[in-house]
Amino acid sequence: MSARPRVLVVSPGDETYRGYCLEQVAAEYDIVLLTGAEPTWERPYIVDHAVADLDDTKALLTVARSLAARHDLAGVVTWDEWCLVPTARLARAFGRYSTSVEAVRGCRNKAIARSLFARHGVPSAASMKARTLREAALATTTLGYPAVIKPAASAGSIGVIRVDRPEELPAAFAFASFGASRSREDTGVLVEEYLDGPEVSVECVTHRGVTTAVAVTRKHLGPAPYFDETGHTVDAADPLVAQVAPAAVAAVKALGITDGVQHVELRLVDGRPRLIEVNARVGGDMIGHLVRLATGIDLLKAAADLACGRAPDLTPTRHGAAGIRMLYPDASGTLMERQINQPFAAHTPWLRQVQWLREIGDQLVLLPEGDLFTARAGFYNVTGRNTAEVTERLDTAADEITVTTRADR
Numbered sequence: 117m118s119a120r121p122r123v124l125v126v127s128p129g130d131e132t133y134r135g136y137c138l139e140q141v142a143a144e145y146d147i148v149l150l151t152g153a154e155p156t157w158e159r160p161y162i163v164d165h166a167v168a169d170l171d172d173t174k175a176l177l178t179v180a181r182s183l184a185a186r187h188d189l190a191g192v193v194t195w196d197e198w199c200l201v202p203t204a205r206l207a208r209a210f211g212r213y214s215t216s217v218e219a220v221r222g223c224r225n226k227a228i229a230r231s232l233f234a235r236h237g238v239p240s241a242a243s244m245k246a247r248t249l250r251e252a253a254l255a256t257t258t259l260g261y262p263a264v265i266k267p268a269a270s271a272g273s274i275g276v277i278r279v280d281r282p283e284e285l286p287a288a289f290a291f292a293s294f295g296a297s298r299s300r301e302d303t304g305v306l307v308e309e310y311l312d313g314p315e316v317s318v319e320c321v322t323h324r325g326v327t328t329a330v331a332v333t334r335k336h337l338g339p340a341p342y343f344d345e346t347g348h349t350v351d352a353a354d355p356l357v358a359q360v361a362p363a364a365v366a367a368v369k370a371l372g373i374t375d376g377v378q379h380v381e382l383r384l385v386d387g388r389p390r391l392i393e394v395n396a397r398v399g400g401d402m403i404g405h406l407v408r409l410a411t412g413i414d415l416l417k418a419a420a421d422l423a424c425g426r427a428p429d430l431t432p433t434r435h436g437a438a439g440i441r442m443l444y445p446d447a448s449g450t451l452m453e454r455q456i457n458q459p460f461a462a463h464t465p466w467l468r469q470v471q472w473l474r475e476i477g478d479q480l481v482l483l484p485e486g487d488l489f490t491a492r493a494g495f496y497n498v499t500g501r502n503t504a505e506v507t508e509r510l511d512t513a514a515d516e517i518t519v520t521t522r523a524d525r
Contacts, residue, residue, distance in 0.1 A: 410499075474494070
């Protein structure tokens, strides 16, 4: 029997984007997995598991109790956006450390978050709910153009679109409504003030009500009017940390978050931070991995530590930079070619990973018909001494990678 503490992980996510999360936690903890399907790639990292319908709260609690009867679970953690609220419920049911269910629900619902930001004086975007196209049009008379139409409780920028003129509103509202219909919690739509400025995220760790901003992620977006994230860079020496940390910390506090890792998104408008949203989990798109490559800080271990009532170690052990870029085709269609120059890859140590997401013959569908799950062919990440070097290396690698599609008739 292992002497290491055991932690219950709810929903490991997919191997491509979230495999590193399970691997990093398993380096320090014995993992008991609660998942929606029989484990495959997860098996080397777990000591036990159970399968449950992750959308069924009662079934989830019943199965989790059966695991708790077999194991002395020190904590409960997830990095799955859709499982944040159920995981908070499980932690509270077992008497383990967790932010309150209400606070996590506030993170999941952007309308609740906006209300709390306003109440606590956190700079954010003006926002109004819209149940119908008519209500959306009325909202724009107050908020003006450009405006952002978005689902109240989704993820991955799904259904988020900018509207510059009234004639664009019907199609935009339909786009956002379709994205909202896929939510498990709130199918509402929000109309919001457009925040004009560069977008960043602040990677935060909160322990017993005290929040530390450990890194800033600079984001790169695809073409307007959408908000698809096409790449990220993290620099241990980024001067933006000091500039944006106070707003991120204030947002976490306004939501009532007491413990955990947060991915806080904001925009710099005229150089001043304005909040977009707070995600009560490690950031997606391999951001936790980039933070570790650049700073040495292990956000996944921190998340498990916090779930088990331990103070996380946030001491930087590296002082570099890292970046990721997503691979998209020029047009929707059948994937015909996906390759990287092999001699380049073999002799380029700063090219840390090239990961394909789709196979030859798969259909790739770009926005607006598709989303990030249908549009991306793969991604790659690199390391360097600073943001400038990482950006140069991302561009250099891009010239060695080919993604080709054939238009469907």
